[in-house]
Amino acid sequence: MDIDPSGQLILDLPALAGFVRSTAAALHAAGARPGDRVAVFKENHFDCLLLAAAAIRIGAVPVMLSGLLPPDSVRALLRRVEPTLLVSNRRLLEEAGSDGGPLTSLAERTLSLDGGVPDALALVDVLGGPEPAPVPRGDDELMMLTHTSGTTGIPKLIMYTPEKLQGQMARLECRHLPPLTFGRNDVVAMFLPYVHARAFTWIYSVLTLSPATVLLMSENDPEVVGPLFRQHRPTVVEALPIDFLRMAPLAGENRGDALASVRTFIGNFDAMRWSAIRTFLNASRHWFPVWREGYGQSETGGLGMTMITRYRANKRRDERPGPRKVGRPMPGFVELKVVDPTTFEPVPTGEPGIVLAKTKARCVGYYGEPERWEEKAVGEWWNTGDIGVMTRTGALTLLDREVNYAPGGSCLEHEDVIVDHLPDGHDVALLPVPDGPPVPIVATPDGSLDRERWRGAVRGVPALAEPIVIAFKDMPRTGTGKILREALRTRYLAGVGHPGHGRWT
Numbered sequence: 001m002d003i004d005p006s007g008q009l010i011l012d013l014p015a016l017a018g019f020v021r022s023t024a025a026a027l028h029a030a031g032a033r034p035g036d037r038v039a040v041f042k043e044n045h046f047d048c049l050l051l052a053a054a055a056i057r058i059g060a061v062p063v064m065l066s067g068l069l070p071p072d073s074v075r076a077l078l079r080r081v082e083p084t085l086l087v088s089n090r091r092l093l094e095e096a097g098s099d100g101g102p103l104t105s106l107a108e109r110t111l112s113l114d115g116g117v118p119d120a121l122a123l124v125d126v127l128g129g130p131e132p133a134p135v136p137r138g139d140d141e142l143m144m145l146t147h148t149s150g151t152t153g154i155p156k157l158i159m160y161t162p163e164k165l166q167g168q169m170a171r172l173e174c175r176h177l178p179p180l181t182f183g184r185n186d187v188v189a190m191f192l193p194y195v196h197a198r199a200f201t202w203i204y205s206v207l208t209l210s211p212a213t214v215l216l217m218s219e220n221d222p223e224v225v226g227p228l229f230r231q232h233r234p235t236v237v238e239a240l241p242i243d244f245l246r247m248a249p250l251a252g253e254n255r256g257d258a259l260a261s262v263r264t265f266i267g268n269f270d271a272m273r274w275s276a277i278r279t280f281l282n283a284s285r286h287w288f289p290v291w292r293e294g295y296g297q298s299e300t301g302g303l304g305m306t307m308i309t310r311y312r313a314n315k316r317r318d319e320r321p322g323p324r325k326v327g328r329p330m331p332g333f334v335e336l337k338v339v340d341p342t343t344f345e346p347v348p349t350g351e352p353g354i355v356l357a358k359t360k361a362r363c364v365g366y367y368g369e370p371e372r373w374e375e376k377a378v379g380e381w382w383n384t385g386d387i388g389v390m391t392r393t394g395a396l397t398l399l400d401r402e403v404n405y406a407p408g409g410s411c412l413e414h415e416d417v418i419v420d421h422l423p424d425g426h427d428v429a430l431l432p433v434p435d436g437p438p439v440p441i442v443a444t445p446d447g448s449l450d451r452e453r454w455r456g457a458v459r460g461v462p463a464l465a466e467p468i469v470i471a472f473k474d475m476p477r478t479g480t481g482k483i484l485r486e487a488l489r490t491r492y493l494a495g496v497g498h499p500g501h502g503r504w505t
Contacts, residue, residue: 235286
């Protein structure tokens with residue numbers, strides 16, 4: 001943890017509480033006061049959560065920014081919030097933006113956790129001061145800002161209150177509902193962007209349900225993860241697609257012994273490829289391992305959930321044709337409906353339309369951009385920007401984001417089918433165009449593609465344009481692993497429009 005100069009690696013809850021109090025004192029000594037905005041922009045370590053808690057404790061509003069954001073995006077967000085204090089580290093503070101100005105110029109004061117930055121305070125200079133009294137806030141007061149993924153440009157800043165984040169988003173997860181939630185004997189491994197609201201709902205569930213051990217992961221290198229997993233034997237693993245992809249070699253090492261005890265894998269932030277789900281479920285030696293796939297958005301929290309068994313995962317995607325099911329709305333928590341994108345009237349069961357969600361967990365706005373919020377808020381309903389289909393049994397299946405949707409098919413489904421028939425280390429993004437078949441961008445380990453294998457993989461899939469082949473490392477992604485489809489369009493389809501209008505993206 002960057003807030004701990006002593007470098008402790010094993011902590012109990014009283015120690016974590018102590019860090020929150022001492023960090024609150026340090027932020028106060030650095031000039032943060034009730035109502036101030038404190039921007040946290042640092043390496044993705046668990047202490048991002050503790051810094052946020054420390055800021056909230058003294059009545060400030062933490063603005064949580066991923067250390068993986070592009071420099072110009074960070075600058076745009078800092079200009080939007082005008083923070084009193086920026087908390088960061090030397091590497092990020094020295095990154096140059098296109099404006100050429102120092103990051104420190106965008107906050108009244110800057111605190112460098114590892115020192116060595118001109119015009120910035122150092123953490124060691126503000127540690128050890130008196131602990132200010134906590135400053136409680138009302139349930140409907142602004143408590144925290146986090147940002148969206150930014151797949152289509154500058155991210156939006158989402159406004160959370162205690163009622164929305166603690167009272168609603170975390171509520172279901174804090175209930176004892178085995179096997180969906182933790183038991184007292186579980187060993188939980190968590191890979192997260194610790195600046196995201198998901199990290200806050202998750203830590204509430206940890207503190208409420210008290211699993212035996214928590215492994216706070218900020219590294220997905222198999223050489224690091226493998227020994228730790230063999231020592232502590234996780235029973236629950238939650239990770240991003242990019243983390244699972246990186247850890248995939250562990251499934252083949254020593255018959256997957258590092259993953260042998262896992263009973264539940266949890267995918268977050270984006271759908272995993274079917275072949276990867278199969279790989280991890282087959283590596284577990286638990287008698288009935290499951291993959292828990294959640295559907296939700298940062299603005300709403302969880303909207304639906306589905307469980308994938310090992311038996312189901314070992315069927316090829318084209319053996320069970322149809323769009324990916326993301327589950328049923330959570331009874332008593334969420335309502336979902338599918339409507340016509342023009343009239344917003346409900347469409348018949350089985351017909352595609354825009355997915356609207358109603359949940360008490362819906363956040364209160366986009367900071368500094370009310371017009372973008374109003375574009376997506378439809379009374380009590382929230383426009384997800386997804387095209388989906390409601391089945392006769394009340395389950396939701398997803399086709400595509402509206403901006404990428406071309407009637408008559410589902411690029412997300414076809415990508416799943418194609419990747420399931422390609423060798424490991426391949427990925428595909430289908431880019432629909434207004435007039436013509438979708439254009440496949442195929443990422444391979446070395447930038448070359450076996451054309452015979454490709455023809456076999458797309459057999460049975462609706463007609464596609466000739467593939468554009470790139471190296472896997474050149475596939476543009478967000479820090480959480482989402483493919484940046486807009487970046488692919490700009491790079492390979494310059495001037496070609498979208499099939500959708502993208503107003504709700």
